[in-house]
Amino acid sequence: MSESDLLVARNVKRLRGERKVSMSALALQAGLSKQTLSKIEQGVGNPTLGTIEALSMALGTSVRSLMTEWGSPVRVQSSSAAEWQSGLGGDIRILDQVYGSGYVRSCMVRLEPSGHDRARDGLSAGSIYQVLVISGDAEMGPEGQTVRLAAGDFVKFPADVPHILRAIEGTVVLHLITSFPQVPQVMPFGDPR
Incomplete structure (x- = not known):
């Protein structure tokens, strides 16, 4: 797992939760399978730029926001x-x-x-x-x-x-x-x- 894959995973999962969107609904909106989205949220999906763009559009945000650290664990x-x-x-x-x-x-x-x-x-x-x-x-x-x-x-x-x-x-x-x-x-x- 790369640090950038984990970063995208944290942001997709957080934004999906904030918007109260199910995994199935987000996958459908982004044109992805639920399995692909699940792997991305686990940090093992290695998403392409096109996949990140599709997710950002489905979440109503920018690609940059999926690649930016928001918050941090202690x-x-x-x-x-x-x-x-x-x-x-x-x-x-x-x-x-x-x-x-x-x-x-x-x-x-x-x-x-x-x-x-x-x-x-x-x-x-x-x-x-x-x-x-x-x-x-x-x-x-x-x-x-x-x-x-x-x-x-x-x-x-x-x-x-x-x-x-x-x-x-x-x-x-x-x-x-x-x-x-x-x-x-x-x-x-x-x-x-």
């Missing part, structure tokens, strides 16, 4: 499990890769402990945080799924849901990368995002 990479590779005249630690289109903001963040741990509001649909803890101990992640991190730990999680970024004790310094999709996602009526 993924932690502890400093003790980090793998370093030689390259670029030194050692490289790959933290993550994001596929799709949009824009990326990279910044350093200093957090101080505060008396309130209220979750922050989610960002625009499809936004993702990738965080490397430079120093200190922090807690972060989607509300109800936070993880505790120390210096050198990395986490990736959806930023489009209520989430927490907080220092546990003392000053925490983070390298925070925020990815915002360029392609607007189809949203229910009345949703301001």
Whole structure:
């Protein structure tokens, strides 16, 4: 299974679910067999560009939206499990890769402990945080799924849901990368995002 096949699988399954369309109905609309659609949603279908185009039309979206990462499961990479590779005249630690289109903001963040741990509001649909803890101990992640991190730990999680970024004790310094999709996602009526 390639990463791009898994990406298409996640997006087709998610969009079909959001639109409350059965697998049979989507397959018929896209001119595919139900078995072919099932394989695509499992990430083992290796769809052609023509198949992706047919699915995007049947789902009322663009090919680009099927090839763009929307949201993300929480993924932690502890400093003790980090793998370093030689390259670029030194050692490289790959933290993550994001596929799709949009824009990326990279910044350093200093957090101080505060008396309130209220979750922050989610960002625009499809936004993702990738965080490397430079120093200190922090807690972060989607509300109800936070993880505790120390210096050198990395986490990736959806930023489009209520989430927490907080220092546990003392000053925490983070390298925070925020990815915002360029392609607007189809949203229910009345949703301001």
